[in-house]
Amino acid sequence: MTKSNRVIYINSFQRSGSTLLGGLLGQLSEVSYLGEVRNLQDYYSNNSRCFCSKPIRQCEFWGQLLQQVDIEQLAHTKSLYGFGHRCLKLASLSKWSLSTIRSMSSIIPAFADEFQLIENISGIYRAAQSVEGRQVICDSSHRTTQCRLLYELYGEELKIISLVRDGRAVVNSVRRRTGSSIGAAATRWERFHRVQKLMYRVIPDRNRLFIRYEDLCDDPIGTLKKICEFAQIKYEQADNALHFIGGSSTIRSNKSSVSTIHLDEKWRHQLTDADLALFKKVAGPLNYTFGYH
Numbered sequence: 001m002t003k004s005n006r007v008i009y010i011n012s013f014q015r016s017g018s019t020l021l022g023g024l025l026g027q028l029s030e031v032s033y034l035g036e037v038r039n040l041q042d043y044y045s046n047n048s049r050c051f052c053s054k055p056i057r058q059c060e061f062w063g064q065l066l067q068q069v070d071i072e073q074l075a076h077t078k079s080l081y082g083f084g085h086r087c088l089k090l091a092s093l094s095k096w097s098l099s100t101i102r103s104m105s106s107i108i109p110a111f112a113d114e115f116q117l118i119e120n121i122s123g124i125y126r127a128a129q130s131v132e133g134r135q136v137i138c139d140s141s142h143r144t145t146q147c148r149l150l151y152e153l154y155g156e157e158l159k160i161i162s163l164v165r166d167g168r169a170v171v172n173s174v175r176r177r178t179g180s181s182i183g184a185a186a187t188r189w190e191r192f193h194r195v196q197k198l199m200y201r202v203i204p205d206r207n208r209l210f211i212r213y214e215d216l217c218d219d220p221i222g223t224l225k226k227i228c229e230f231a232q233i234k235y236e237q238a239d240n241a242l243h244f245i246g247g248s249s250t251i252r253s254n255k256s257s258v259s260t261i262h263l264d265e266k267w268r269h270q271l272t273d274a275d276l277a278l279f280k281k282v283a284g285p286l287n288y289t290f291g292y293h
């Protein structure tokens with residue numbers, strides 16, 4: 001399997017600021033930000049809009065990229081769920097190598113599909129590089145298992161940004177967007193970060209950078225420079241046209257917010273005392289370890 005040169009993978013729970021961060025990184029001279037690559041098949045099938053506002057099949061960037069990708073194989077860009085995926089997640093939490101995990105495909109066929117998915121994602125990265133000519137691809141697909149498999153494939157060329165936002169803000173945002181209860185959202189938030197911590201035991205510190213959304217909002221330039229140093233890329237702003245898929249509808253509908261950042265703290269007046277008590281019970285200790293008191 002051939003791979004593209006270098007990848008920045010933003011691994012975060014939903015509503016944690018990954019679209020904002022990806023959009024900022026995508027304005028650096030060496031970076032192509034693609035958004036949530038795992039959703040490409042849905043975008044293609046529904047001809048959904050790229051960030052540039054054109055439907056994906058009419059967008060020049062994606063049009064050129066998709067000419068280099070096997071459209072039939074796009075069906076495999078979606079992460080798998082169910083028993084096979086749960087088994088793969090468990091295997092990924094181990095220190096087994098990619099070849100060992102891959103060898104289990106003969107026992108659990110769903111593994112083979114997940115490896116096909118990783119191969120397809122790598123092909124999309126390569127195609128993006130050939131279209132835009134930039135050395136670094138940024139993907140914000142939010143999948144810890146994919147992150148682990150991509151690390152096995154890319155090694156030192158994969159840099160992971162672990163983006164965290166105050167869990168209270170996240171569950172409030174999830175409730176507003178989806179109607180989910182605070183308890184259910186807090187449980188999912190806590191589980192995501194617990195699994196992520198387990199997975200990171202097998203990925204060296206030098207490949208991971210912890211960033212808080214609030215710090216990004218407080219000091220975007222300082223935070224971007226820190227990421228550039230970590231990922232060994234130049235901090236050089238460029239007038240890149242952004243063509244990414246997925247992500248926050250707020251940013252997608254208000255393009256200026258990529259460059260006009262403000263910290264969203266609606267949770268402070270929208271969560272009731274009962275909501276806060278429930279969050280604290282479910283996810284308070286973990287939130288505390290991230291520095292949210």
Ligand SMILES: [Zn+2]
Pocket residue numbers: 050051052053054059060061062242243244
């Ligand atoms: Zn576009």
